[in-house]
Amino acid sequence: MSLYLYGLYNGLVLGLAIFLVSSGLTLAFGIMKIFNFAHGAFFMVGAYTAYAITGQEASSLFVFLGAAFIAALLIGSIGVLADLAVFRRLAGVPPEYTLMAAFGILLLSNGVSKIVFGQAVHTVYPPAVLGDFIDLGMPVSVYGLFIIAAGILVFATLEIGLNRLWFGKLVLAVARDPWMANVAGLQVQRLKLVSVVVSFALAGLAGGLLVANQALSLDLGHSYLLYAFCAVIVGGLGSVRGAFFASILFGLAESLNAVVLPGLPGIATYSLLIVLVLVRPQGLFPELSQ
Amino acid sequence: MTTSRRQFIGGALGMGALSAFPMPAIAQSGNVIKIGLITSLQGGYAAFGQNHKRGAEFAVEEINAAGGINGKKLELVVRDDGLKPDVGIAAARELAGEGVRIFTGGLVSGVVLALNGIMGELDSVFISAAAHGNNLTHEDFRPNYFRVTDYSAMRVAAGSGLVAQKYKTAKVWGSIAPDAEIGRSVMDVVNYHLPRVYKAQNTIDIKMTETLWTKFGATDYRNEIARLMSQGIDGLVVGLGGADETTFLQQAGQLGLTKKIQGFFTSGSEFLGAIALKERTPENYWSGFHWYYGAYPDNPISQKVVEAFRAKGYGKHPDGFVGMTHAAMTAIAGGLRKGAGPTAKEMIPALEGLTFDSVKGKITLRKEDHQAISDVNYALLGPAKNEDGWQVLDFARVDGAQFAGPPTPGKALSFT
Numbered sequence: 001m002s003l004y005l006y007g008l009y010n011g012l013v014l015g016l017a018i019f020l021v022s023s024g025l026t027l028a029f030g031i032m033k034i035f036n037f038a039h040g041a042f043f044m045v046g047a048y049t050a051y052a053i054t055g056q057e058a059s060s061l062f063v064f065l066g067a068a069f070i071a072a073l074l075i076g077s078i079g080v081l082a083d084l085a086v087f088r089r090l091a092g093v094p095p096e097y098t099l100m101a102a103f104g105i106l107l108l109s110n111g112v113s114k115i116v117f118g119q120a121v122h123t124v125y126p127p128a129v130l131g132d133f134i135d136l137g138m139p140v141s142v143y144g145l146f147i148i149a150a151g152i153l154v155f156a157t158l159e160i161g162l163n164r165l166w167f168g169k170l171v172l173a174v175a176r177d178p179w180m181a182n183v184a185g186l187q188v189q190r191l192k193l194v195s196v197v198v199s200f201a202l203a204g205l206a207g208g209l210l211v212a213n214q215a216l217s218l219d220l221g222h223s224y225l226l227y228a229f230c231a232v233i234v235g236g237l238g239s240v241r242g243a244f245f246a247s248i249l250f251g252l253a254e255s256l257n258a259v260v261l262p263g264l265p266g267i268a269t270y271s272l273l274i275v276l277v278l279v280r281p282q283g284l285f286p287e288l289s290q
Numbered sequence: 291m292t293t294s295r296r297q298f299i300g301g302a303l304g305m306g307a308l309s310a311f312p313m314p315a316i317a318q319s320g321n322v323i324k325i326g327l328i329t330s331l332q333g334g335y336a337a338f339g340q341n342h343k344r345g346a347e348f349a350v351e352e353i354n355a356a357g358g359i360n361g362k363k364l365e366l367v368v369r370d371d372g373l374k375p376d377v378g379i380a381a382a383r384e385l386a387g388e389g390v391r392i393f394t395g396g397l398v399s400g401v402v403l404a405l406n407g408i409m410g411e412l413d414s415v416f417i418s419a420a421a422h423g424n425n426l427t428h429e430d431f432r433p434n435y436f437r438v439t440d441y442s443a444m445r446v447a448a449g450s451g452l453v454a455q456k457y458k459t460a461k462v463w464g465s466i467a468p469d470a471e472i473g474r475s476v477m478d479v480v481n482y483h484l485p486r487v488y489k490a491q492n493t494i495d496i497k498m499t500e501t502l503w504t505k506f507g508a509t510d511y512r513n514e515i516a517r518l519m520s521q522g523i524d525g526l527v528v529g530l531g532g533a534d535e536t537t538f539l540q541q542a543g544q545l546g547l548t549k550k551i552q553g554f555f556t557s558g559s560e561f562l563g564a565i566a567l568k569e570r571t572p573e574n575y576w577s578g579f580h581w582y583y584g585a586y587p588d589n590p591i592s593q594k595v596v597e598a599f600r601a602k603g604y605g606k607h608p609d610g611f612v613g614m615t616h617a618a619m620t621a622i623a624g625g626l627r628k629g630a631g632p633t634a635k636e637m638i639p640a641l642e643g644l645t646f647d648s649v650k651g652k653i654t655l656r657k658e659d660h661q662a663i664s665d666v667n668y669a670l671l672g673p674a675k676n677e678d679g680w681q682v683l684d685f686a687r688v689d690g691a692q693f694a695g696p697p698t699p700g701k702a703l704s705f706t
Contacts, residue, residue, distance in 0.1 A: 003513070003516060003517060003520065005315055006512075006513065006516050010510060010512045010513050010516075013510070013512075014510050014595060017509070017510075027599060031671075046678075056568060056570075086384055110332070114332065114336075115573045117329075119332075119336035119337045119340055120337055120565065120566070121337065121532070121533045121536050121562055121565070121566045122565045122566050123536060123540045123567050123568075125540075125544070125570070127560060131544070133544065133545060133546070138516045138519075138520075139516065139519070139545040141512070141516075141544060141545065143544075144512075184507065204500055213509060213510070214509040214510070214537040214540070214541075215533045215534075215536035215537040215540060215566060217333070217336075217532075217533040217536075218332060219333045219533055222333075222507060223507050223508075224509065242406060253512075255510070258504075258513040258514060259517075260504075262502050262503060262514070262517070263501075263503055264469075264499070264503070265469050265503050265504050265505045266469075266505045286599075
């Protein structure tokens with residue numbers, strides 16, 4: 001396998017990892033119309049939660065997945081609190097206020113995480129079944145394949161859930177026109193709450209699934225959040241499908257950058273962002289509600 | 291607008307309640323000399339910053355317990371720079387506004403470079419206790435800046451000699467470093483020294499492959515690892531630090547790189563990688579240290595700091611960041627004991643050429659460029675079946691004077 005092919009494979013792994021983080025972010029934007037700055041912090045808390053359950057290495061795939069789901073449940077529960085205590089109360093004010101509130105939640109989450117988890121750096125390894133690599137001339141990690149599969153599964157679930165199931169259609173109706181949805185008799189607040197919970201839970205799930213991908217530290221959220229924001233903007237604000245394809249684009253750009261231009265790390269990602277925003281400012285898949 | 295009686299009483303009660311809380315008194319008083327510690331207390335380098343704080347606190351406790359300096363007590367005021375130059379500058383200005391004139395800490399070269407730029411304006415001195423960049427005591431030298439630890443030129447040159455001695459047959463060397471000043475500093479030195487030292491010590495010509503540059507905070511080094519594996523390297527220089535270094539080592543171990551090479555050395559994450567990797571710590575991993583306490587079993591200052599660290603329940607293994615702020619405070623105390631006041635005008639001549647006892651033996655702050663001439667420490671870390679999951683297998687304590695190079699303040703180090 002050549003370095004270029006390997007770069008493509010790694011680009012897919014990184015792209016789907018970015019999507020796992022950006023899926024919740026774009027969903028939150030679709031409903032609340034704000035960039036949830038706290039998303040990266042909750043992703044990080046999800047990773048720490050999974051680590052607290054599995055330790056340095058999960059004993060089995062079941063335990064690894066179970067820890068990720070518990071992380072999703074915990075962060076989803078925090079989403080309920082965040083919605084009831086903050087976001088719902090700020091529903092009628094200009095979005096800048098909600099943005100600042102999200103920033104406040106980010107600072108609070110970081111501070112609490114520092115107290116609860118400490119400042120040490122940890123490493124977490126996937127369970128033995130995912131821990132190996134396939135030697136195709138280059139070491140193709142099984143865990144990387146797992147991340148690709150997990151990303152596609154989350155995308156398919158959200159796509160089907162939002163576009164094919166009745167409940168998803170109700171959520172989209174609220175996102176696109178909450179006033180009309182209210183007039184039509186939908187329980188707007190409840191549907192918004194569910195969407196916020198799903199968005200937060202996705203952050204927790206991403207943390208649990210990606211915890212073994214890199215070192216675990218209080219910086220973890222920042223590492224992915226910038227990519228995730230890029231993917232949400234380029235994909236089309238609030239569009240899950242857009243975030244999916246944009247995440248893959250950024251993953252490939254970042255990975256192939258390392259192969260083609262190893263002396264200029266990161267330049268491809270930012271160039272791609274500039275070009276795509278200029279060429280298609282409405283996003284790859286503009287969401288109807290925007 | 292009139293004030294009602296109710297508003298007045300409410301306001302008075304509020305003021306009374308507020309005055310009952312002790313407010314932090316920062317301003318210099320006659321019997322206290324405030325030292326500002328500016329370091330990074332959050333993010334991937336927070337563990338180092340925390341130890342910076344601890345080391346300085348130990349020194350202040352010791353100095354004050356011994357009666358202070360010329361009848362005055364030292365007091366430490368800590369601020370977080372968030373790894374950002376602008377935040378560090380804001381912290382320094384704030385403390386200077388409160389009368390602080392002596393600063394220490396400084397984890398990363400970028401922040402220290404920015405802080406150095408305002409020290410003259412603030413009539414202050416900065417004694418850095420970690421930042422490694424070659425530029426700080428060379429092309430970007432400022433007279434108000436001192437460094438109590440070794441720097442890239444010394445550390446990496448000593449590391450090159452060490453690996454040439456340990457891995458005599460390693461003919462192809464790869465390297466990976468962050469695309470930042472510290473990464474460039476490390477690689478300048480490696481590319482200059484490693485081939486020469488192999489030629490001199492082992493009479494072989496080694497090949498240095500092209501350095502792989504990475505971003506700070508990267509989450510994926512697999513492409514770089516694959517490239518290194520395809521280059522058929524025997525040894526590797528890792529210029530990454532903090533959580534980045536740990537991520538790299540984690541992924542390199544998973545993909546089999548660390549087992550394929552004879553050995554590798556990193557410039558300075560001390561115990562951090564081993565603490566995170568535990569039993570997955572590679573066996574051929576030389577980590578650079580500002581101070582490795584195990585190399586100084588007969589040094590009473592070193593032993594005292596180790597005991598204090600353990601007595602406070604901070605863990606078993608104090609790292610070099612603890613040792614270096616302790617050394618910085620010792621240097622500051624040395625300057626003050628010479629009769630200097632806390633202003634730059636008095637402190638600079640007092641610190642220039644100062645030789646003092648520290649956790650790593652005698653350190654001299656070279657007069658010309660304010661660079662510490664001290665030992666350089668490395669430790670070979672490896673996995674273990676013990677409580678930590680890792681252990682120190684070997685260590686090196688190298689006289690850094692031979693690698694310090696000539697002082698060239700205002701002029702870049704030459705590697706030709």
